[in-house]
Amino acid sequence: MDLNLIEAFVDIVDAGNLAEAGRRRGVTRSQVSRQLRELEQQAGAQLLRRTTRRLEMTEPGQALYQHGLRILQEVASAQAEIDSLGKTLRGHVRVSMPTGLGDAFVAPLLLQFAQRYPGITLRVFFANRVVDLIASEIDVALRVTSSPPLDHVAREICPIDWELCASPAYLERVAPPRVPADLTRCHFLCPPYGTRFVLALNREGQREEVELAPHLQSEHFRFLLQAVRAGHGIGLLPRYMSWDEVRQGHLVPVLTDWKPEGLGSSLYVITTPSRHPTMATRALIAFLKEEIGKLPVFNG
Template sequence: MDVNALTLLVEIIDAGNLSEAARRLKMTRANVSYHLNQFEKSLGLQLVRRTTRRVEPTEIGLKLYEHGRAIRSSLLAAQESVSTLGESLRGRVRLSVPSGYGQLVMSAWLIAFKRNYPGIVLDVMFENRVEDLLRDEVDIAVRVMSEPPQNLVARDMGPVRWVACASSAYAARYGMPADLHALRTAPLITSAVVGRQLRLAAYLRDERHEVLLEPGVISENFLFLREAILAGLGVGLVPDYVVHDDIRRGDVVTALDPWRLSIFGTNMYMLYMPNRHHTRATAQFIEFMLDEARKAGRGLPSRA
């Protein structure tokens, strides 16, 4: 079997259509289409189904794609090992992290990594879209969720504890929610998904409760949410790392502490595509971050 043709198939399926594959490969669309047709003819099998906008792999096409990705990864790893022999680590790591966790927790880890590996370029985005992995925009995404997508590799970075909290001045003036249902009428400060009704899941021993929420302040930027909480605008529902230092200083107090609360998920995961070639820089970054999470008491021990 022609390895070059197999690699071409991988590029086409990754790109999603012939035009995008041609752009990535710096070939004409007609040339990409011709080589794909020749590969299919040599096998006597249809490998992709073409529409005006997309290509979708057939069952055999998907199997070949998986083999092709593994082969391409091995070739790229071998090539990198030869080209970087005796050199310090270089390359680029494209990373997407949540705004709050990324800035409040991971920033120190990212700076430490850069100091240890000055030859590696860190390209960091602060946002919350998982789809970037599928579009090849990032190598790694860090996300809060209950269950990671089955089509991605998920490395556990530890639990996320949500807290109901408010500034000490707000609590002294208005009091704190005494039960879950008090959250329905309290002025809430939290994050939400546009177009989706916000629900709080709450667990107490074997009990599970769910409360519909109507926040008064909503943002995906957890640094802004922290400022709103400190300003006394209401009761915040945020991960504990957002207000950890404020609670320790006594500027923020918590309520409903016996309950385990969750809005978007209870775990932090590092996510990346399976069978995608990891450069030495990316592989080193993954293990460094997992080790930092473990040392901080958040994640599981690193594993190869």
């Protein structure tokens, strides 16, 4: 079978219709339709069933699609291997990361990566929620979680510590908490969780849970950090967001004998299952694991 036709078929399935596949490939809808007919003639079977609303794969189409994905991955890997022999890595990687982590730390690292590997192009997404990497067309995702998806490949980069902190001005207005239960009389700022937040804290084998009514919630940690610094309450923040503010004295840790549990205990780099990831993807993963691990906030 013609490899170009197989690639066109994979694009058609991923796009969901001929017109969108044509736009992605830079050709007309009629050209894509002709390529599909040629491939069906070569395969000797109908690959797609046209309904009034969408295209559906037939059983032969499903088989060819799965094999086609593997074939194209092999070709991309082979090309990357060949390019690497010439000491120049080439390829394109789509990477996603949480906004706070990305803004504060990963964005500068990606610029270093782009300078080190000028043959690799990047498309960078800042998003806190990317559930389906395939549907979102993401090659590499950085995620803070305690339960990485089982149907993906998750490589742990480092643990993520969380801490409770407040501004000195807020702690002058409200008596600093001495025990976890004291948090109930404070304004509590945290990531989105719901109308009631059950905060778990640990100390030397002892565990306590406190049910709190959040005063302010946001998944944008920079905004949450600004609110804590402005004296709106006690915030639950990942340490990578608060550490520099604490270091400069703008924020004060609260209940330092207790370690709070946040919404995710480790930073992972997550990819879709593939026996042969491209050299560009592998280079980015190795770079992120090495460089993030060197950052003081994750290394001390």
